[in-house]
Amino acid sequence: MGKNNFDFLRFAFALIVVFSHVIDLSLAPNLQFLKPFFDTHISVTGFFVISGCLISASYMRSSSISSYFEKRARRLLPAYFLVIILSVLVLSFFSQLNITDYFLNTQLYTYLVSNLLFVNFIQPCLPGVFIDNAYCAVNGALWTIKVEVGFYLVLPLILLGLKRISNKFYYLVGLYLFGLIYQYTLPQLIPVWPAKASLLNTLQHQLPGYLTYFTAGIILFQYLDVIKKNRVAWGLLACLVFVVEYRAGLEILRPMAMAILIACFAFGFSFLNNFGKYGDVSYGIYILHFPFIQCLVSLGLFERYNPFLLLFGIVLMVLVAGYLSWQLVESRFIHRK
Secondary structure, eight states, X not given: OOSOOHHHHHHHHHHHHHHHHHHXXXXXXXXXXGGGGOOHHHHHHHHHHHHHHHHHHHHHHOSSHHHHHHHHHHHHHHHHHHHHHHHHHHGGGGOSSOXXXXXXXHHXXXXXXXXXXXXXXXXXXXXXSSTTSSOOOSOGGGHHXXXXXXXXXXXXXXXXXXXXXXXXXXXHHHHHHHHHHHHHHXXXXXXXXXXXXXXXXHHHTSGGGGHHHHHHHHHHHHTHHHHHHTHHHHHHHHHHHHHHHHHHTOOSSHHHHHHHHHHHHHTTOGGGTTTTTTOOOHHHHHHHHHHHHHHHHHTTHHHHSOHHHHHHHHHHHHHHHHHHHIIIIIHHHHSOO
């Protein structure tokens, strides 16, 4: 695949999510004008596109399917499990319940089990924690991890089909269309079954709802050389499609447009090639930032201090936390023999 800027892109997407969550969770009036500039949907879908591309490459380099799954588990699970367990322990000090009631509360163990099993929508809150905040969720960013895990699991099947079918292009287009149909069908069912609106909304945000973006990443991996040879032309066309569909609220060709734009950026600025030289901190930033923000909101700091200074402080904290997560946890499991 050659030198690229994917590390920088993931870092940028992670910071966009941090800024957006500070704005949404703090409800600080002075920060609300920033909201249109930080779209978490773009960041999350950008992550899925990059995953589709890079995980396809990882699978192709793996000596076996067990080797592939081992690499994915080493990369994703240690830091994720640590964040869940640390949240349960550290946030006991933020609970309005006493220590005994907190640790004897069944909600705590429902939270622990459901989050360790990647079904965090079952119980996003801990007993007595953040109940005066706008949202009680401990780590609202983790919902995407189960989608990511789902993509890891189905990728070998997708690539097996890709290998066995002669017309690869039509196969990938069919997969893309399946994701598109799923994404656009569920919202249409809400008026038909209003009693199931909550369930349908939850299902819309599961794996098939983002299959278009992941498939766009796989297509990017398969046809990367074609895009790189005519990067300017593809980039201009993709930019036009992305802007038109974004303003119209559509996601029909937008996933492919985003994939092309990501490729154009990833291979267009050589001075960013070594951005991840000292570590890939984007994952740590992503899974750690939400509890940090919730704690500061719970302490009422946004009401007492300048929200811009707090925003700056949160960014510094999560950068340090992401770096420590990489150095002390993630890299050690990745490189462990």
